[in-house]
Amino acid sequence: MKKIILGAALVLSAFAIKPANAQVNFNLNLNIGSQPEWGPVGYDHVEYYYMPDIDAYYYVPTHQYVYFQNNAWMRSTRLPDRYRNFNLYNSYKVVINEREPWRRADVYRNKYAGYRGRQNQVIIRDSRDARYRNHWKDDRRDDREWRSNNRRSDRGRPEVDYRNNNSRPERGRR
Template sequence: MKKMIITAAIFLSCIAYKQAEAQISLSINIGSQPEWGPVGYDHADYYYMPDIDTYYDVPAHQYVYLENNAWVRRSYLPARYRNYNLYNGYKVVINERNPWERNNVYRTKYSNYRGRTGQVIIRDSRDAKYRNHWVGTKEHIIHRKAIKNDRKEIKHDIKRLKHDRKHGH
């Protein structure tokens, strides 16, 4: 009887171990998400912005967009998007590796989101999980550019930052 109980205990332990191994691990990156990111996501790898057909790599804090028929990563948007408002434009969360490799799928799937506004963003959220969110994304980008001595881009961003603050963005 003792051997049967020990055998059953070992068997049940093995089953419990296999079930624990199969559990899905979730990571949270709320603090990495920019203040203009959409609310409701504890984790986001990328944002796709249908208005400008561009991705934002949340963990790396970089934009991924087409430039001369090649996907490039930059800490800033190109001059052609200088009038794009990150706070008002619609963002789609994509948790897939290198989503731009399937850009035709995303462009087609989210084409009806172009021009859509009204998405609640982290900066405007009253949810307690966003309270400690760092509210300095634009300043952070400007600081990174300053390190690179990219004066032209810095002047453009400072001008844009002043404009956004003046108009409550």
């Protein structure tokens, strides 16, 4: 009887023991290609840039600015007119990979107040790192494209249709 119970226990334990399935999940989310050319170099993934000079954020995945206006945080693809003289290329940006960082705006204001006015940050546009090759431009090709896209008519004006809102030039953004 002991042998039967022992045998049954061994058979049941054999079913209970299961070889381990090794699963390795490796999720690497790179968004180098979607980062703007005025962003700082050295980051494979960026959610937000915080700009201490204007106390605003830039959300990289949707290419939107988040700024405080009329007692609320606003989202827009453009900065408001009060920042028209702000130069994104020369200002300091802090990378923040946190969801909705403006909810803790006071923390970031205090933590990065010392970065206001700094202009010594290397940006993607000026980098020759191979990771940013999609941001490199062939100046000669760009000149040829500009000339072909801005042919002059008999009146000396560019042949551009400004009726479409998307083709209207942005004023004060460079």
